[in-house]
Amino acid sequence: MRAAIYELIKTDRKTKARRGRITTLHGAIETPAFMPVGTAAAVKAMRPEQVAETGAEMILANTYHLYLRPGQRVVAEAGGLHRFMNWDRAILTDSGGFQVFSLGALRRITEDGAEFRSHIDGSTHMLSPEKSIEVQNALGADIIMALDECAPYPADREYVKKSLERTTRWLLRCGEAHKNGDVQSLFGIMQGGVYADLRRQSALEITELDLPGYAVGGLSVGEPKPLMYEILDGCVDYLPKDKPRYLMGVGTPDCIFEAVSLGVDMFDCVLPTRVARNGTTLTSRGSVNIKNAKYKNDFTALDPECDCYTCRNYTKAYLRHLFKAGEILSAMLLTNHNLTFMSGMMAGIRNALEEDRFIEHKREFLSKYYA
Secondary structure, eight states: OOSSEEEEEEEOSSSSOEEEEEEETTEEEEESEEEOBOTTSSOTTOOHHHHHHTTOSEEEEEHHHHHHTTOHHHHHHTTSHHHHHTOOSEEEEEOSHHHHHHTTOEEEEOSSOEEEEOTTTOOEEEEOHHHHHHHHHHHTOSEEEOOOOOOOSSOOHHHHHHHHHHHHHHHHHHHHHOOOTTTOEEEEEEOOTTOHHHHHHHHHHHHTTOOSEEEEOSOSSSSOHHHHHHHHHHHHHTSOTTSOEEETTOOSHHHHHHHHHTTOOEEEOSHHHHHHHTTEEEETTEEEETTSGGGTTOOSOSOTTOOSHHHHHOOHHHHHHHHHTTOHHHHHHHHHHHHHHHHHHHHHHHHHHHTTOHHHHHHHHHHHHTO
């Protein structure tokens, strides 16, 4: 039996949106779902129980960072990532490939893998498909990702074609190296840039393996949103209906609603936690920059429609004071609110799908958020 099992509950009658459930050994994830990012086995400024209280059912941890520090052996000796970080719900680990490319650490890509320099001490490492799976097997996440090459935008067609074909070969090697298929589900990643025919080629190649789930990679890397949506629309059509579909690295409300309408089930992004540490909150009426002087004497809650711990107990004036004073509590309270907002937004989407009013809900939510 696969570690992660997807159940398609309902499909929207007017769009490709769908309501589903992914069952793992550490609980079920109701989809569409958003995963907070816990890069180094911690969601920044949050205790694990607080993350759970926001409604998150799965978090994402990062193979690249955990491989470099503290090392997968330490995590394995602790009993795996769940026990190490005291999180009893589901975990997804990415392959580490995107960080190698995005952190400026990449030295060269070969058929063997990606050679990179550590951002910690400058030491040289080779992240091969086998190494990525070895690390993820040791970490013990419920869902693990195959190593892929994420082509930049823009990139010429020939480069993207070679890149996606290498990604397919790496996926085959990941499958051969994967040792824990009974407790960890390996997802493949579609590449192909903004070339529709290459996306189709990638999808046909990776779905031959009949994996528990599939991700769409290489989008939201600088291309215009209309182009991203156009390509994503085709991508989803190439993926199986009975498997979860994961759009990597996307987290703004407009992008999530559009991707859900195209049939995507899973999302992750650092945006809610990162902007919180910079003083920005996400509310039902759009983003609020708590640094603004107009909130100095504003003794109302961040969001009148939110029932999170922060909104129940603190005012904009106090939150602004905390941020301006450099208090750590500022990041804690704003992050708590932002993650609760994201969980609530996804719950609203799921409810709308169940009640056959997704289109209306999407229009109402976004018109208020971006007013």
